[in-house]
Amino acid sequence: MILSKIQAIRGMNDLLPEQSPLWQYFEGHIRSLMSRYGYQEIRTPILEQTNLFKRSIGEVTDIVEKEMYTFDDRNGESLTMRPEGTASVVRAAIESGLLHNQTQRLWYTGPMFRYERPQKGRYRQFHQVGAEIFGLDGPDIDVEAILLTARLWKQLGLTEHVTLELNSLGSNEARAAYRERLIEYFSAHMDVLDEDAKRRLHTNPLRILDSKTPEMQNMIEQAPQLLDHLDDDSRTHFETLKSLLDSAGIPYVVNPRLVRGLDYYNRTVFEWTTTALGSQGTVCAGGRYDGLVEQLGGKAVPAVGFAMGVERLVLLLDTLGLVPGDLHQQVDVYLMAFGEAAERQAMLLGESLRDALPGLRLQVHCGGGSFKSQMKKADRSGANIALILGEDELRDQKVSLKYMRESLEQQTLNESELAQLLAERFPNAR
């Protein structure tokens, strides 16, 4: 009788051993980078009260309307698996008093959940790395956030493959006023609007500017420009931002149609995009959200942040062949043993080598098998050195050392000679 197989939930993937070194490589860069800029890690629960996301992301956004994993807890309270990280971080920061008369530079990473049709670079459980900075309202901190991401691209070899797009949404008031003007303008051109545009007219009119429908292009060209309706402060903020980026040597493209999908943004918004991933081209996006803290019940505090999609970036590295070659080599030394007494000895030798060389990646063979089969496993492990503990070695209290990848002669050593040789050979192991 064959039982039906239980499969992973649609759009939720296992990270298999073959892929994990690449993820660790990426995460390693993130950790050190954040620390180099003085950002502190924050971890928040995956589940939150549903209202948190409704109040922050916006009731009429796609995310809230149809993409959230929402269900009732056993006590009847509505819970939601976080579709993004900012709302939770703001909630936690307010709740713990982190925003009381102080600035904070925070970062986070973890899984996010959105009920969407999966496709390349888009999954129902996906991972983001993000940063949120509170208590600073100048363009200098916006630039810092961008510089941080630019440095990451440089470290990963991605600089030439990504483009920075910039826009300013203005103050919340200016944005609201512009929104009304847009609705007015589009309403006067109802005959040209397609289905999508009509649907969005009163929910997210700014999005209509992004439409690719050919018949609408002329009309969109003539539409009032967001950048022409900025308030003076926002204009100055944006001009300074651009000038700081210029002096830092960071190229960018001003995209007047760049509108983020979440309601809480104001002033600076930016996206890093690539053309190498098909239709999901955004690998990192962020912006300023000066009103959100207050909106979620805190004292008004300016804030800026960004989030990047880990799956997309890992995929990009893979696609572009930017994965370091030695990443998949997971073992330095493979220790084989033949016969019960030697196996017992090998286990002890392994532990003693790990005591002496904490950084050494040593795999001890288990499960017996012929000389040939163990040698084969040593080869497949990727180890540069194989250690052999057989009858002869056991009798002489020695270990044979064989170089698997170089034409160096095999040696027979006692344990202290062995430890010394390995220490020289793997300087980082000590």
Place this chain on the structure above:
RNA sequence: GUGGGUGUAGCUCAGUGGUAGAGCCCCGGAUUGUGGCUCCGGUGGUCGUGGGUUCGAUCCCCAUCAUCCACCCCA
């Protein structure tokens, strides 16, 4: 939610209306304690699932599920 492609061995894929094959992987041997190359042998599949047509379906038809890509939207 909409559209299209694909589901055959662990993986990558051939194939035919008469119940299946290759390469890789894995195991063993040629080689008593020396891997990679070569050669030989072996394990492994209710051909996604359910129904229909048929004497007979892995193949044709329908449904369903999964997966991929695109739209929408987004990291």
